[in-house]
Amino acid sequence: MELVKWPFLKQSWGIEFERSEGAYLYTKDGRKVLDAAGGAIVSNIGYGREEVAEAIAKAVKNNSYILPPFLTPEREALLDELREYWLPSHLTRIHLSSGGSEANESAVKLAIQYQNSRGKPEKNIILTRSLSYHGTTLNMSGISGHQARKRGLESYVPKPITIETPYPLRCPLGKYHPEAKDYYLDDLKKTIERLGSNNIAALLMEPINGSSGGAIAPPEGYWIEAQEILRANDILLIADEVMTGFGRVGSDFASNLYGIEPDILIAGKGMGGGYAAIGGTYSTDKIADSIQNAGYEVMFHTFAALPQSCAASAEVLRILREEKLCERVNPLGDKILQNLYSEIGQHPNVAEIRGKGLLIGIEIVEDKNSLIPFDESKKITGQIMQKGLERGVFLYPGGTGTYRDIICLGPAYTIGDTEIKLMVEVLRDSINDVVRDN
Ligand SMILES: Cc1ncc(COP(=O)(O)O)c(C=O)c1O
Incomplete structure (x- = not known):
């Protein structure tokens, strides 16, 4: 019988992290992943201080x-x-x-x-x-x-x-x-x-x-x-x-x-x-x-x-x-929002880009006019998260089931332009991959 090592229920992401530093996670097989959500919107000063x-x-x-x-x-x-x-x-x-x-x-x-x-x-x-x-x-x-x-x-x-x-x-x-x-x-x-x-x-x-x-x-x-x-x-x-x-x-x-x-x-x-x-x-x-x-x-x-x-x-x-890190939050958040608007603001499956400071949500729907979501069984957020990980960015899945397919961004307050560009581009490409296949 297969040993389900971790976590309690078997998951499909198949990734193992060895360490973390700043806003990045490092996998066992040597890849670097940007943590665009500070874990579960937790890491505000970055890792490894x-x-x-x-x-x-x-x-x-x-x-x-x-x-x-x-x-x-x-x-x-x-x-x-x-x-x-x-x-x-x-x-x-x-x-x-x-x-x-x-x-x-x-x-x-x-x-x-x-x-x-x-x-x-x-x-x-x-x-x-x-x-x-x-x-x-x-x-x-x-x-x-x-x-x-x-x-x-x-x-x-x-x-x-x-x-x-x-x-x-x-x-x-x-x-x-x-x-x-x-x-x-x-x-x-x-x-x-x-x-x-x-x-x-x-x-x-x-x-x-x-x-x-x-x-x-x-x-x-x-x-x-x-x-x-x-x-x-x-x-x-x-x-x-x-x-x-x-x-x-x-x-x-x-x-x-x-x-x-x-x-x-x-x-x-x-x-x-x-x-x-x-x-x-x-x-x-x-x-x-x-x-x-x-x-x-x-x-x-x-x-x-x-x-x-x-x-x-x-x-x-x-x-x-x-380090006056909280003073960075609004300007960084505004920059992420601006980047998101220009990259996916007109996307037919993006119902809304919203946020305050460095707590940002992107709501994905099947139909932008009626706001009807994708069928729950498709697990769109899970798929986007998976694509993001493959492209080197961790995105946090949100939504309650009833209202679903919301991607959350909540990075460390220490990120810079490189991280903003990377998280927005990977999010855009991951959404495109997933909606194309569904
Ligand atoms: C608003 C809010 N309240 C409570 C909790 C639960 O906190 P914890 O997971 O530390 O028990 C969370 C966790 O996501 C949360 O976002």
Whole structure:
């Protein structure tokens, strides 16, 4: 019997990477592959930075493991970095975990505990959005709006209770409809009215969709008005910035771009830049104090806030800051978009090229006018990814199954013109190869 070595389910890409450096991955058979997606939109400073390796080594020697609630120099350095330079000033409390899914679970627990601590146990619905991804735990799989990632689990996981994700390209009123914002706000209002605001704890949302939709941003003004509606109805706003956080969309957080103040904010991915398995759940004093006063526990994960993870994350954030890498994000993103418009802007199978900063999505369809996608069985994104790899570029597949065939770009903030040219040309050629054969 054939040994399926890695990963758990057999895959067709047949490629083995030996090492990585900067924005490139190197295969075992000696090829160089540009990582146009920073892994899973994770690597913001690029791979193989010596300073981070040294910070990790130093931390392991000093404190290889210490129970998460105890303060250590490595933890303190990260907490200081976060509070001083990154977090919105109203988010003063920090809970650390080992990644985005765990951090989202913690956020939901805080929201529910907070409502209970206020004597409102009936406020226990966590609203999510029709297109969304919040992680791979059972609860996050259930409440996310991502069909493909919960197949075979539907009978077990919680059912999502959702509002519509604003999707200007596919607004039911019409493509880029001028009243799209009001349409989607109306959907939020009606959902709250139908469920009863006294039953809703929070809305968990990605301010800009990650891989579930590939950089779908709502119409101008949507989030600020949505926040007003939520506040008027005593519903918490939880911003999942696992993908958008730490400079990825051209601002420290997407919430800053939209002028909103989430009650709880979640980060992961870029927080450790791929050097640490780390996630953060950040909340207000008001929420933490209320939970504390009620006598509830906020339990840690055994491997949360590992000293070496904290040291890696603090060093990644210091590099981002001192090398002013976040300032590169918008100009680089604009350049990629310009290149994409000129190479595939008129392509009959490209429905939309969209993005903020270095989170970019390209939506592929069978028919540009009707926006009808290719049949799901064709796995167009998978094929494009495969062609990209063969041509020396890793492209990240997005979409939920229902809305599909979205290619995501999210490279390191350190790339230059050579990388931009290469990723756009390979994407163009890979799309052409695949649509020609389908
Ligand atoms: C927006 C968002 N939230 C949560 C997660 C889950 O994070 P993790 O895979 O680190 O558990 C992801 C991962 O892709 C994500 O993009």
